[in-house]
Amino acid sequence: MILQMIERYYNWALIGILLLNLTQRKIPNSHKKRTATLYLAAVLLLFELGAVTILTRGWSHYLAIPLALVCLLIIYLLRNRAWPFRLRCVSCNAKLDFNHVIGGDENLCRTCWEAAHPELVQEEEPIEVAIEPTDATSIE
Known part of the structure; x- marks a missing residue:
């Protein structure tokens, strides 16, 4: 029964992992973590x-336990x-x-x-916008 439910919702878990992998493409310097999501998907x-094999052959559902342990x-x-x-910074634990x-x-x-890569940090210059009102009705 549990294996049938896992088999039914497996596609959604795989789609979630692969969508996470696609969102990681936008983040610079994340090659190892993108590869890790592919390992998890594999x-x-x-x-x-293994679950589909157990279900189609009619084997005992208890064989899913060693299968899960192998995974x-x-x-x-x-x-x-x-x-x-990691959930926290390895340097400052933030x-x-x-x-x-x-x-x-x-x-x-x-x-x-930024402290580890000072050469890559760009100084952001504030953009100054000069608005000179002529009277109270011209400002919106």
């Missing part, structure tokens, strides 16, 4: 293939490549926003990244 595909073992063995996501959690391979907050 392991999810492996689990789905977790694969993720554990590839943990540096398959799970590079909480990272969503874009820095899913993108940016260095897992640094904006302040620490």
